[in-house]
Amino acid sequence: MKGIPVIRANELTRKFGAFVAVDRISFEVHPGELFGFLGANGAGKTTAMRMLSGLIRPTSGTASVLGYDVYRQSEAIKRSIGYMSQRFSLYEDLTIMENIRFYGGIYGLDSRLLAHRADEMLRQLDLELQRDQLVRSLPTGWRQKLAFAVAILHRPRLVFLDEPTGGVDPIVRREFWEWILNYVALGNTVFATTHYMDEAEYCSRLSVMVDGRLAAIGSPSELRRQYGVHDMEELFLNLATSSFT
């Protein structure tokens, strides 16, 4: 079941002055995929993700996300996607419920639907008793799970995750990815970056960005075969190291 691509980028480019942050990248992501977006710091991942989520305009090239054009329909894109980043996701000085209400409000959920989804979500997270606690008081792992739950409150068909598991303990980190895989299994699409190379293996397909270009793209097993490597860490080290010097 391939269907219409959720993300379709063609020669997408972004320059900052003379510096080419993203250099003519072309790829497609299909419904129901968990797409891994790897690359060294400064390789252009964040810029590419910002273009796709409608935050910055590309310099040239075309891209559509959920059928919307990134140049003309960035507002529609922002309404339809979910976004979660490790750096910022929830307000620590608000309670769990206040965060949920805030984000529900942003995406225009009416109060009945919001209450229903919040209850369901808190039950799944086993956080029903803590609903009026400040987010600050939650352990990091829980916070990240809650952040993801909040990011999918409006049931977006596409979710961007920017290093969602940095610093999370190993058990919760795995629980977190199980959640993501479950959400993908429902037919949704997830586009994720990570520095944990073992997590890259969970992806149905992934790409490695090096110096603004897509150096490799494919499923983990395809890439293992193609590059003759054992795991994604080896692949990443090979590709990223060759760009230094």
Added chain:
Amino acid sequence: MEAIIARSLSKTYRSGKSQTHALKGIDLDIQEGELFGLVGPDGAGKTTLIRILVSLILPDQGTASVGGLDVVRNFGLLRQQIGYVPGRFSLYQDLTVHENLHFFASVFGVNAEEQYGLVREIYKYLEPFRDRKAGQLSGGMKQKLALSCALIHRPSVLFLDEPTTGVDAVSRREFWVLLSQLRNQGMTIFVSTPYMDEAARCDRVGLIQEGRLLRIDPPTAIVRDFPLTLYALSTDLMSRVKPDLASCAEVLSAFAFGANYHLTFQTSAGPQACVRMLEQKGHTNIRLEVIQPGIEDCFMYFMKGS
């Protein structure tokens, strides 16, 4: 001789009614010249422990000394002998690489040129960018600059709080090579990290979780003490493995590890029973083999035990 000693260190943060027990009785002895890794997730107490050891915050209970100097009473002398790289990038973003280095040399009352030998290995990566503002460096480069600045006064003990967090795999590897070189020159290094795979590069590791040290041992000893036989499982139907394993009573633990699942079993008959069950459920190309546990396997095991 011990470079760092901690005895039943405790620290509690209070804000309003709520309180967080960041450290619950930490005992630690670190030898001179040791590369010690404090490994644990966010919120385990890593930063608090480091900040107490560098005399930035006071413990509620317990004592600690670095290089024989008490962290509470002798903090003035202590601060001259240690180097510290905090978790957050804490150099001046609007000053250039070169200016930052010179500034920190002056703060410690040394001449950057005279001390150059010590940081040459690290600074050579930065030399091409010496006139670039620190804020415009990539994550890996920023960390190398922070390390250079912390080393400029030849500290005898170096503390690094999560220097590799958010840094890509290539830069992380380079950074650890640099730390090993410093250790080989005789420096005592205390480094914290949330990445379990980095533990293997340390002489000894302290696994920390919820303010308690689960284990303090060389990585090889930690791995050796893993009391169970660990198996790696892969099939052609990976997405079904987790739910299918749930119905197998023999399975003690099952964690996803990259392209495999790492399993432990209740009894020695477990592996066979598990393979049979998976075959019945339609899995093909089943591979189940004994593997050496890694630090992450051990951490999860000790974490559950505690």
Added chain:
Amino acid sequence: MPTKLARIAFGAFIQKEWKHIFRDRKTILILFGMPLVQILIFGFALSNEVKHARIAVFDQSNDSFSQELVKRLDASRHFDVVARLNHPSEVQEAFQAGEIRLVVVIPPGFENALHAFHRAPLQLLADGSDPNLGTTVVHYAASIVAASQEDLLGQQSLPYGFETELRMMFNPQLEAAYNFVPGVMAMILLLICAMMTSVAIVREKENGNMEVLLVSPVKPLWIILAKTIPYLVLSTANICSILLLSYFVLDVPVRGSVPLLIGGSLIFTVTALSLGMFVSSIAHTQTVAMFGTLVGLFLPSLMFSDFMFPVDNMPEPLRLISYILPSRWYFYIVKSVMIKGLGLAGIWKELLILSGMTLVLLLVSIRKFDNRLAL
């Protein structure tokens, strides 16, 4: 403290601080542009001084004395005589046309009456629909008339028929700039020293730089002091530029001693710096530091320093507030030295109060500085 180490480190800090300041174009613009713009805005645009107000004259006497008076009114930069009226009914019309601010009515036999009775009636009719403007215009005219009287009749003359007590001491022409210059000096020093230093110190905390510096052998107090030096220098430069600007562009005289003026300003600079240090020891983010200085220091200073609003007209509790504001004392000192030309004897009490406040603030803010992280 190992002195050589301290000296090197101290120097490095000051150097670094200069770089921070000069590398950020916006900071420079604020530091050097703001005093300039404020002085000019207050001096010209915002001043309540009236210039070239259109007035009409209904001179029924038309003798040499009345002609001289009209000439003087017209020569003043406050007034332009644009119409001569010939009939009382025209007065009403002139105001209703809306272009005339003031009508000077000189009755018949003006000069004769003056010589005969040393008193001559003179009517100043102002447009009361804007009471402030009306009063101001009347005051200007009155003071010009009073001055003419002295010149024309000499010292022996008796007062005219309207209030000569309206005459303003030391500022007979009611020059607005006279009041604004000392006020702006106080405000600029507060902004640069208190706000910029507190923000600069808090920035080190917020960016995590403080964490590294605290762990270095440099004493935290030196870190803070080193941060204040560049602002001290900048403020001194600003005081000088304000004085030069007001002297040459706004024609504000400096009647008293310049060293005394600068000395008082330096004391107030240290006051403002210690206020900045105090704010930065409480605030943890740059936003808090900024709003703390703006709302906690700048606004009260603006309102209660006698510079915008006369403190004497305020109710007792508000007047008390003004007593604890350093800027009020500084404003008084500058006004006294610059405009009244008073010497040390006239302002020693105020200088003493200001110095006392500075000492207390400095001690408090230094004590508040911890050599560990506040969490």
